[in-house]
Amino acid sequence: MAQRLSTAEEYEALLEKHDTWLFDCDGVLWKGDHVIEGVTQVLDLLRRRNKKVVFVTNNATKSRKTLLAKFKDLGVQAHVDEVYGSAYTAAVYISTVLALPKHLKVYVIGQSGLEEELHAEGIQTLGGTDPADNTLAPFNLNPESWKPDPDVAAVVCGLDTKVNYTKLSKAFAYAQKEGCHFIATNTDSTYPSSYGLLPGAGSISAPLRYALGKDPVVCGKPSGTMLDVIKAKIHFDPARTIMVGDRLNTDIEFGKHGGLATLLVLTGITAESDITGPNASPTVPDYVVQSLGDLRLADKA
Amino acid sequence: MAQRLSTAEEYEALLEKHDTWLFDCDGVLWKGDHVIEGVTQVLDLLRRRNKKVVFVTNNATKSRKTLLAKFKDLGVQAHVDEVYGSAYTAAVYISTVLALPKHLKVYVIGQSGLEEELHAEGIQTLGGTDPADNTLAPFNLNPESWKPDPDVAAVVCGLDTKVNYTKLSKAFAYAQKEGCHFIATNTDSTYPSSYGLLPGAGSISAPLRYALGKDPVVCGKPSGTMLDVIKAKIHFDPARTIMVGDRLNTDIEFGKHGGLATLLVLTGITAESDITGPNASPTVPDYVVQSLGDLRLADKA
Structure with a gap:
């Protein structure tokens, strides 16, 4: 009790x-x-x-810098090294725990904050905010219209309010490859907006989990990955x-x-x-x- | 054996x-x-x-008429009354089993074939191919930017290659309403395209299932709903x-x-x-x- x-x-x-x-x-x-x-x-x-x-x-849509701006706006004192978001955790997990070789790439379903954290850890990304993948145009796997990048070794999925069939299909194609890592920033089914609940990051990765028939490594709470990353940074x-x-x-x-x-x-x-x-x-x-x-x-x- | x-x-x-x-x-x-x-x-x-x-x-993207065109193209004899697709099954389920009153509406995640079958059964739809909902523009629940239609009494979800956050958010908002029906044309996790597997209708409804924490009524095989509809039409x-x-x-x-x-x-x-x-x-x-x-x-x- x-x-x-x-x-x-x-x-x-x-x-x-x-x-x-x-x-x-x-x-x-x-x-x-x-x-x-x-x-x-x-x-x-x-x-x-x-x-x-x-x-x-x-929160998987904001980098630590952007998260920090909210602290400042609200007058709550904080330092960037004190802030751990699930985007940052995903980036540190990939660069440190997976130790992904630098020539390999990550396909991103997610927003600019997730990309920023991945880039800050020296990780190359595809997808994410790339205009070519932020489209409702038809998608097919014809190699004449899309050539998968053989260097993609992980798919990372966070909240992405521009999620679409092209991103889902590319992520699905990559994640089916032998040895490709499948990572979710967090599995929150919803998030509370000012006017009510909207689908959360866990709902954005749900199509991939279902199509692949497997669960991702989860970075956010309640997963222990978040605490592992904090432990790697502070005592x-x-x-x-x-x-x-x-x-x-x-x-x-x-x-x-x-x-x-x-x-x-x-x-x-x-x-x-x-x-x-x-x-x-x-x-x-x-x-x-x-x-x-x-x-x-x-x-x- | x-x-x-x-x-x-x-x-x-x-x-x-x-x-x-x-x-x-x-x-x-x-x-x-x-x-x-x-x-x-x-x-x-x-x-x-x-x-x-x-x-x-x-197949949930084609009406029976469109399905029939494929039979004709390939020289396979068939009559429209012999063809049962999951879009048609969903429409008959809503009009006959649920017996949805005609003034009520269905919010659609799906393509024109699903809409056609719903309309053929006299069901009013929102979403689907409506250009306003086929967008990657930001979405929020501020009542000044979106007023939910109080007459929506069901959400039906099929394969939709223009799925996006606006559709998912509206469907989620409607499906949370007390008594709102939640229907999936089928739960195929993938579908085999000419060049390989792409996410299927089951992957498109996965975000809603996850955000709602509940499963839809499923119309396609292996669900018995499809056979119920066939039974209602032929002996x-x-x-x-x-x-x-x-x-x-x-x-x-x-x-x-x-x-x-x-x-x-x-x-x-x-x-x-x-x-x-x-x-x-x-x-x-x-x-x-x-x-x-x-x-x-x-x-x-």
Whole structure:
């Protein structure tokens, strides 16, 4: 059963126990374009106490630089090295874990942020924002109209609002090749836009998973790949690290898989009724607070 | 174990036992643009013997009229009432089984053949070939840019080579509505083009299945919906009916679900190695012949 924290003393004890704090962003730090009350004070408090802070988002359409711009716009202090998006994770996974030789290429279903992160890791890409592949024109496999590039050794798929049959068909052709890697930035089925739910990155890779009859390596939460990439970049002790999030099936699962403590906030997707009563999720966080902003009271303990 | 037929007497016995013959088309009657040797003679022989012949295809991009044009082009005699495509099946399912009131509408991910069949059944459609939805322009749910039609009561999804984020997002928005029907013409993961495999109708509906977390009603083989629609249109005795196909997981499963005899031909997808040896499929047809054309020898028995 999750421990519900609500007093300054409880918040202070939580701070004492954890040196590294991993945060999901949307629904935790902000909602849409509004910072959640008290969040900037809590982050300031953590930094004053020499805690390490890390921001972990499944957003696959933005590079870390672009993600950082959102922090700045909202007045939330952050450094690019503290921000991990699933596009960046995919790029580091390909360059470091797969150690893809530099002459090989990646076919991309995804947007400019994903391309930027791949290019920053020295990875050559095809597809993505290439105008030739952003089309609703008919596609066929006639070698006179399309010659597959023999150097493509991986297909990476993120959220792509210009997804189309040409991209899906090319990605499918490449991914069927013996030894071709199949990578998804994340498997979120939907994403919450300002006006409601839209299909997410997991829905964009669903045609490939179905046509190929196989699952991709997943980079985003709850996959451990994201934590492996963070571990490769910064040092932290899992026993003194806590993951803060608003989603049980991504954030809290991610922390649990990684052997981290987990803190659920109720300012995002998860409601009180999802964690209590007969329909409660089997995923139980270690701690629950109403809002991350509440932790600013720790200073008063 | 499947019975392998190879003599004139065996073919004749098969003809004697079955009054109604259901045929898959591609890989059975023809391959690409070539009629398989002997097939027109076999169809002529069946008609002379007063057998009922029915053509059953999962093709969801063509109306029955357009399908019929292919028969004519290849010199294979057929009547429009003998041809059942998954687009037609979806239309009849909506108009007859769901009995959708005429003032309600269907949102379509699919091509003109699917629209034609829906319109022929008096069903109003949105999406499909509407130029407004065949776009790679950004889409959002802001009610100032898109107002959902309150009369949409079903989403139907077939193969659509102009699939895009606007169509997927609108279909997703509609399909989430309480009571909205979710229908797929068929779930073929791929389809064999002249130059290789491309993503099939099942891959086009995969994003919706994943985002919604639910499966559609499926109209094409191996679903029983196709047979229900045929039953509603023609009379036949399942005990004296045989399904002829080249795919174990669609054609042969379809026949077995429906309590029909099943005949596998080896001129299409399924190879000898798929039905014999240690890796044989668990789906076992009643009979196997090398080619449908072989049955013309029955006349010599």
